[in-house]
Amino acid sequence: MEWTIGELVERASAALASGARLNGRVRDVPNERLIRWYSTIGLLDPPSARRGRVALYGRRHLLQLIAVKRRQADGRTIAEIQAELAGAADQVLETIARLPETPAETVAETVATRTPRPRFWAEPPSAPAAPPSAPAGPPPAGTAPLPVPPPVPAAPAAASAPSPAAASPLSAVAGSAPATSTTEEPRPSALPAIVHGVRLATGVTLLLDGGGRTPSPDDLAEIAATSGALLAVLRERGLISPEGRQS
Known part of the structure; x- marks a missing residue:
């Protein structure tokens, strides 16, 4: 050992x-x-x-x-x-x-070396195969033969399944020509939005892109009165020309 x-x-x-x-x-x-x-x-x-x-x-x-x-x-x-x-x-x-x-x-x-005991989950022994059956021979003498049932006639092939035209009720109504699908043109999902523009000075335009109402004369006067500070900053930064006049 x-x-x-x-x-x-x-x-x-x-x-x-x-x-x-x-x-x-x-x-x-x-x-x-x-x-x-x-x-x-x-x-x-x-x-x-x-x-x-x-x-x-x-x-x-x-x-x-x-x-x-x-x-x-x-x-x-x-x-x-x-x-x-x-x-x-x-x-x-x-x-x-x-x-x-x-x-x-x-x-x-x-x-x-101990012989293992069979487990409960082990497969049961297979059953012995049945002995082959002896070929059928002629019946013993004096025994009447069994009656043979008559053959069952086969159904005609034409009646086995209905035609597609007869199976579909839509075909009977619409006629023999199959219905064809037409492709519809796409529709716009939404109408174009209207944008309002207010010119504050030469080269400076305020765009109102909120889909609101059209500015009234009072609205334009108020916007012009309060846009002076914005225009002064734009001139100081050089974003607009110094001679740009307010509308």
Whole structure:
């Protein structure tokens, strides 16, 4: 049995779950970084094999890893554990590791090889195909043959469907010639608006584009009386000529 370093961590964690907890100075669950460090200081053998660039570990590595964690749970230092377990035999590691009777890998293999039970959503087994029926043979002697029903006459093709002219009442009224649609000319949506213009001075015209009434003489006189200030600004800005006279 060979595992990757991640699978070795899972099996060691499952085996240590039922054991005593370690003190606060050490980790009770190993990780991949800790396993590599144990290999560096001699507490864990080198990988037993490689699959490409992936290192593989076996049962002895699992025993070594759990034995180290058990000794740490007893309060031993790393130096003391090195002196005791570096190169120890499998029997010594088995005694210290105290693996459970049903290792995690055995449980995983049992679950993987267990025959799956049928699910309630599985399709029911198909019914067996019916045996082919025997070809019909001549009736036994002394048996009267069954009467054969007379053939049903087919309806004439002319009466099967009404003609389009008879099916449409509009065609009967309007005649045989189909009605043709005529295209109407577009109508203007609105009439053109009337714009009133009031000349304030030479080159200056006020446009009344509001669609209102035509200005009366009183309106024109009032507009002329109040347009002086506007014309003065336009002359000052150079928008109209200085000699532009007010109407």
